[in-house]
Structure formats: structure tokens, C-alpha cells
Amino acid sequence: MKKILLPLSLPLMLAACNDPLSGLEPKPAGPVNVTVMALNDFHGNLEATGFAGVKVPDPKDPAKTVSLPAGGVELIGGYLEQERAKNPNVLFVGAGDLIGASPVTSSLLRDEPTVIALSKMGMKASSLGNHEFDQGLKELQRMQNGGCDSNDTSKACKFQNPYPGADFKWLGANVVDKTSGKPVFAPYLVEKVAGVKIAFIGAVLKDTPSIVSPSGISTLNFLDEAESINKYVPELQKQGVDAMIVLIHQGGETENGRGVCETFKGPIVDIVNKLDPAISAVVSGHTHQAYNCTVNGRTVIEGDFYGHMLQRLDLTVTPSTGKVDVRAMNVLMDSRSLPKNAAMTEIVNRARSLTEAVKQVPVGTIATSQISRASNAAGESALGDVIADAMLEGTKAQSTQIAFMNPGGIRADLNASQAGNTVTYGDLFAVQPFGNAMTVLELTGAQIKALLEEQFDNAGVAGQTKVLQVSGGFTYSYDSTAAKGSRVNASSIKLNGTVLDAAKSYRVVTNSFLAGGGDAFSTFTKGTNVIQMPNVVDIDVFVAYVKAHPGLAGGAQNRITRTK
Template sequence: MNKSTAVLLLTSALGLTACTETPRTPEPVNVTILGLNDFHGNLAPTSFTKADGTKISAGGIEAIAAEVSDARKANPNTIFVGGGDLIGASPISSGLLRDEPAVYALNGMGMKVSALGNHEFDQGLDELFRMQNGGCASNDTTKACQYDTTYTGATFKWIGANVEYNATSGKTGKPFAPYIIQDINGIRIAFVGAVTKSTPGIVSPDGIKALTFTDEAAAVNKYIPEIKKQKPDAIIMLIHEGGEIVRLDKDGKPINQDVNYSTVGCKVLDEKSPIVDIAKRVDPAVSAIISGHSHQGYNCLVPDPTGKDRIVIQGDFYGHLLQRLDLTVDKANHKVMTVAAANLVVNYDERKANGTRDAAMTAIITKADAKVAAIKNVQVATLGDAQIQRGVSNARNTESPLGDVIADALVYTTKNQGTQIGLMNPGGIRADLPDTTQIKPGNVVNFGDVFAVHPFGNTTTVVSLTGQQIKDLLEQQWSGANAAAVKLLQVSEGFKYKYTLGNADGQRVNIADITLNGTPISATATYRVATNNFLAAGGDNFTVFKAATNVVQLPGLSDTDVLSQYLKAFGPSLKNVVKGRITKL
């Protein structure tokens, strides 16, 4: 196992006992916390680039479970927790089975608690309750209980202090516990959870209409006094919200290029990142913050409200990394003495080579694969290159080869609706086509590869927008809720525009620089635009879509249908190249 030997050691001045109590003789005990964020039901490993540039297969339940097992052998006081998005947007072997195999795998690894993620809500609140509690009363019985006819639910608990029933729900209480105190061989660790407050803008609104998502830091702070009264030995925050490392200076020149997941104690998280603001406001009683959502690997420091540095860590995505916190707690006086943090690479290739994969997890993935094999292995097409990528390092703020292809596919498959422009949200592109671990002879792609790109089951919508609305829509890529995490819409052939990032909100795109087939669009003319139903409903904070006219829903044309049809027609001519439709000035 390739583990970072560098650790970050912080001495905590935090005492969780009342100051009036007589201090007892210190009783130091070591506790290991392993965190998994943004797993997204990836039962199998996927490609990952290590800090030294080496490309490997990382993650996969067989390797993750083995890593957790090794940690427990080294320290029996080990607990396995989650940072949210454990399910949802998953590859076919889990996604087509409503992520029940993923839940069973996490149960088998002994996960105890996880923050809620926005993708846990993809299928709605009732279905999330089913995933937690078990049963087969699902909103999609073609997928539910197909892996196990008596699905028993998650043995770990999802928590969220900032998730509440709203006034229109007719319900009282909280849908999920705000925190859980876990007993680890007599050591009591409190985990308090939160999910990004932006969840309503990035999931289907019907599924969460009974819920309100409040400010993350305020919600967590509300429960700290209650937690402290129970005298835990440490408090750890699990939050599905994250940040990114600053990579460009104010002049657009590259900086911090050597900072990565293995860097210990970085202080270069972007101040615009939601997690930075949250961490600065969360009560100092929280000793460390395990984060997620932004699919980044970092091990950084952010000052708490008193100005003291506190660890904020995230472990990439799909199980490539495990976040590791090593705590020394004073069990007698209920306080944290030290905290060390590291991101551990889950090297599947090494596990396979040395025969240390977890056999129980092998059984789960074998069964899941067998359940979906008849669909997964159907050949769709061959490509002109071995792979068409979704962007370097999962970047969502640039044009990508696969984004271009998908936008073109939207136009091609809806041409009978008079479509002129195709628009695709980058967050809806979940994998390269195919993943590096799935490249096959002859550049073949099968349905499993297509499903990995589009696991949501979205359908297609064609709408009419004026030129001014298109301009306003493009402006929303950098403003409002998208300001902290740019979502650059992927656009189709013949549609081009230029933008100036340094300009103010609403002024980054000049309508004269938006062209269709070489001609500037008219502010008053109407254009037919194809997209998915999620975006068409205003998803990912692109609310301009809500004002569209002549809306045509195509429920029989799923996102996998759109891409599959286009690949069948043009696959051999498709290359892994960016077409240059979007220009940054």
C-alpha cells in the first residue's frame, strides 16, 4: 500500500470537560478514523493518477475493505465513516440495482456513520429512507430488490444537522439525526453531519419538497453544546461540501501546481470555496473536518473562529483515497491531545498483485456484475480513439472532448424538433468514455461504459430560448450559486462564444460574441435548444431555463439513448479532442 509517511500533528488546547472539574491523570488513547467521500457506488476500481504522475487503478470495494481491515489490525480503535455521496450517480453494476450492492459493501466494511450527500437525495426522500431502513417499496421496482429480494438497508446511519422538514411538509422533528456518538472500545467520538445547503439546486425538486437545507455551520454549531454535555472524547465534523486549491494567481498564471492530495497542511484552499467559509465559522470544539462534494484531494488547514489552524481534509472521489485522522485523546479528561491527518491511496493494482483483496467484497461485485451482465456487455460502438475524456482531473470549468460529443448528440437525436443548439451540464458527465480501466481492443464501448457516463436516467427536453435568454443563461455559469464552483455548459457544433472571466457578474459574455453557424445571435430571435430534463427544470442553478417556451418533453429518449444513438452513427470518427467552441479572453 502506498501510504504517505508525512502526517500533520496539531496539539489541541480543547478540553471537553467543564473547567470547574478537577483534572484527572491523563489517559492517552490512540484512535484512527478512516473517511470515504463521493464513493458513488463504484464497486470496481477506476483510473487514478498518483502524486508522482503514475497512473494506477485505485479504489474498488475489494481494495477499500482490505485497507480498512489493515487499519483495524494495526489499531483496534479504528472507525470507518463517510463524507456523503456514497450512493447515486453510480456505475451500472450498482446503479442499475438502486445502489443496494454499494450499501451492502459499506455494511460489510463496518461503516458506522456518514454525512448525507446531495446524491443521496437523487431518488427522493422516501427512497432514501428505504435505502436507510430496508424494504422493497421503491419508486422503481424494476431496480429495487433485484440484487437481494429482501433488501435490509444500511447498518450505518446517515446524519445531517442542517436538513429539516419545512412548514409545508406537515411533519415535525428531524428526518435525520444531526449527530451520533460512537463508542469505540470505550472511547466516545461524536460525529456531527451536514450536507451542502445548495442541494435544492442540484437535485430534482419533487424529491425534496418536504425539506429545507439550512446554513451548514450554523446548524452544526446549534448542536455543539448538546454534544459537549455528553462528554465525548472528541468531536469530528462530517460534511458534504468542499473546496478547491487555488491554481491560478490574479493574473491567470499557474501557482500551487505542486500541491496535491499528499501535501500535508496546505493553506491554499480557495477563499471562495464554501468549505473555507464554513470551517471558519464552525465551533472550535470540532477537532477536524472530513469533507467531500468537490471531488478534490487535499489535506489542508483552515483557521477556526479563534484563529487556530484546524484540519480540513477530502479524499478525491470513487474511493481512490481514504481520509485518515489519527487522534490521541485523553480518555480520562475527555479532550483531544493531538490530531494527525493523511490521505491514503487505495492502490487496487498492488492489492491484486499481492493477493490481499477482500474476498467478501469480491463476492458482492461478482454477484452484482452477474445481475447486470446481459445489459452491461452489449456493444454500442467503436471509437476513433481509445478514449474520449470528460476533462483533465474531472474539471468542470473547461470545454471537454466528451462534453462536445454529448452536446452534439443532443442536437442529432432531436433534429426532428428543429434543434439548433445542444447544452450539457458538466456535472452530468460522470466518467470518461470509457474509463482507463475499461479500455477494450478495437476501441469498443459497451452499454456499461455509456451508463457510467450517464448514470442518472435523465430524459431529453427541447425548449425555445431567445438570444437574450441564451446570453443570460451563459452568464449563470459564473454567478449566483455557481460562483464558487463554475459549471461550464458544454455546447454543440456551430455554437460558439467568448467570455472574460475578470468581468463583473452579468457582463462576462458579450452577446455579439455568441454565434450560431458563424452569425451572431439576435437578442430577440428564438432558438431551439436541447438539453436534459434536469437542466431544463433549472437544475445546477441555471434558472433561465424555467422561462423557456414551447417546451417539449421526450420521456422516451434517455441520456443513455442520446449518447448511444450518436455513437452508433459516428463512433469511428470521434476523437479525443477539444473542438474549441468556447474561448476565454
């Protein structure tokens, strides 16, 4: 892999089908310059959020520094408008997770303002992401096509009635119906600009079923990414496309997230190595990292998350030779230098006006200004402890004894936004935006041991670890170097100091995502005496817990011990 130097400037830069006879149309005589702007892992962040890569003086206390506000639709819209004025040949696309796990301003309105904003900014296509499936296939199809037939009518069509749907297409070459085997969403989109045709092929990680609620995607199969993408290359070549770009919600990582390509690794590398040579570049996502690397002669790029960066591909397409030159960079959506788009400001202001009252409701106080979701060496976080305790306390009427929380469901630190370390509903919602219902079930001690083993090599991926957050009184230790299936010391698994009895049943509470086998924790699906609690959701028990414990402190992170 070759490292691409990443220029540093302001804005900061780090490095469906057409007519089958359309390929016969005359091509431009010389090279054509086309710019592709891409957005990944936006998660409904209509407003700018802190970009950890740059520190600036704190407006409230200039002696301190805070993360630079970056992203948000006002700055993204301003940048796109600015660049289109320079070159009209700009195509705006996405790499998945545009919606889902979103802040209150978007989520309380079912992410409709986000889709409307992206549409008004001229987005043409985006790959599906796993979070697009958070509310199930039917709701995702409504987000694509419009209307108010939602599974949450309290939120749908409150921003605009009727909700118009997306002007762009979600693409999923590897998402097919189990019965017919046919794609449920368009596999690709071809855009003609300045006389040349640019094809975008979309895919989502094949492991999506292990990280979303199974019930919402029960009719779908998620196929191999590279095989599914390559399947459509001959079809597009017959249409006479001049360049092919992959939009994929799967990514990689570099050491310490610094974008150094010599350390680049992850699932995306294997996928790219299998792609047809006709594909010129890959726009990736999912791992929330910023990188701009070359794999097997192709640009592979991802742009952080929450809209902090846009991936920019400057293409020089020469139809007469079939050559496509790609210059790639990540462009920081910098609040210090970029203009704001007036139409996007209107959308943000309307979304705020509809959600601010709920967002600003004080809930309680915490001991310090922040309770962190950062995990210790064992994988336990102070905020994870709190959330597991909240789940347990919120279901005491069901005689629960142990709570389990998935770390991926904790989307932000708990930050106090009001004076006196007061946290609001919006602060809590930012932490738990999914609306997963509580589920109570019984597992034996042996099943709990099996459940804990599923944390390691999670979903069959060697070295992938997802440590469940656990409630107070439940403790255990593990050795990460031990053989598969033997990493957790059975004699260390204790409830209130007593070793769990392998044959005895224990009352467990988790969320509906995990209860359905999400994150590849299949042992939950083997539980007995299951009580579904659709009217008791994660945010409700979290709010109740914070209210009941003024001056709440983060957990001591002493429930899980890693011996090696």
C-alpha cells in the first residue's frame, strides 16, 4: 500500500439503469474534470459537533481549549455551494449511516430533516449503512419513498407533512430478498455529467445482521460485498460508463487513528483486493476513521464521522482512452473558514424549534461535568456501569438480578449542558438514541458463561472483542490469551460475591437489540420466561435513574477484570 500525503490547509485537508443503447452516445473529445464529494457516518448530525483533531480556545473560558466545531449541514451546504460555483461538475454522494443513532434534533423527528437536508444539498446516491436498518426494512423504505405510514407516528411527518422521501437513492448491491434473491434497493446509479457517465455501486457490510435488530431484517440476506459489487461491472460496462466508484459501508483503520497508510488494515482491505480492476476508487465508512490510502492501485478513503469531513475525489476522465485519474483528500468542514448555507440554516432552525423544548428539559445532576464512555483495559466504562445499573433498577419489579448492555449502544459521553452539572433530556438522548425496549429473561449460569465467551472473536471475527457492560454486584475475570471458549474463568463469575451455579436460572435484563441476538450474542435468544416490555425503553429507564440519583457519579469500573 502506498501512502498518499495529506495536504494541510484551510479548510483543513487530510489527505436504475440507463437506456442499454446509451453507450453509443458521443463522448467528449478531451478529458473531463468531475468532483465527487462524499459523506460517511453522518448519523443525523444536523448541527456542528466537536472535531477532536483540532483544538481551539473555549468561548466560555479562553484559558481552556475545546474541540473545533465542525460539520453540520450549514457548513457542508456552504462548502458544496462554494465548490459548485468553481466547477458545476460536482456530484454529492454518501457511504452509509446517514441516519440512525442521531441526536435529538433529528431523531425526535424520525431523521426526516436530515434526509430532506441531504436531498436539498443535491445528494445523488448513498450506500446503505447498518444504521439505516435500525427501525427495520419497512421504515427504511418509507425513508426512501416518503409518506407517513411509520412505525412511530409520534415522530413521523412532524417536520414536514407529508414527508416527501429522499431525492437520492440508497444503494445495496449485496442486500437481497431471501425468497426472490433480488436486490431490495437499487444496486447502482449512473450519473451523466459534462458528457461522461459516472457509476456508483453501493454495498453495506455483510455482517449487518449481527449488529442490527434481527426482527427488522428477517426477510433479507446480506451477501459478500466484493462478489456483489463485481457482479454489476459487466452490466455497467455495456452501458458505456466512463468511471466506476464504489460506495461501501465497511472500512478499515490505521494505528491510533492517525491516517498513516503503512498501518492500514481491516475488512475493507480484503474487499478492495477482490474488486474488479475497472473500479477506480472506493469511498468507505463504518469505522469512523479518517484515512486516504491506496490499496491494490486504488484510492480508498473515509472521512471521520458526523460530517466533520467530506471525502473529495477529483476525477480526470478521458473517455477516448478509458483512463480515470483520481486525486483524493479529506476536507474538514471548518467552522472558522467556511460559509453557511442559508437554506440549511432554515432546516436546522425549524428542527431546533420543534425539538428544543424537549431537548432542554432538565433531568438531574451528575458529580462532574462528564461521565465517560471510554473503556478501561478490561473493556468496562464508567458510563456503561451507570447504564447497566439503570436497566437493573428500572426492571426491579420483574425481579431482575443482572443487566447487560452492549457498548455499541452507548453513542456519546454523558455531558452536562447546563449549569451546576445539570444534564438534560437531550444530553441523555445523545447517549441512548435507539429507543430499544427492555427485555427480561432467564439464563442459567452455564448460559451466562457462554454469553460472556461470545464477547471474544465476536461474530466470528478473530480478535474482535465487544465487552458487555454489566450491573453492580455482577463480577468476573477473563484471560484474553486463553483458548477460544475458555477465556472467562467460570469460578470468577459471581453475583453479589457468590459464584454462579451453572444449573441455576438467573433473571436477566437486556435491551431488545441484544435479546434478539444482536451483536452476535445468540445466547440471549435461548433465554426462557421472556418478558417483552415495549413500553419501557432504554432512554426512559436512564432518565428515571438519573432523576433518582442526584449528583450521580460514574461507575468505578471494577466489575470486569482482565488478567492478561
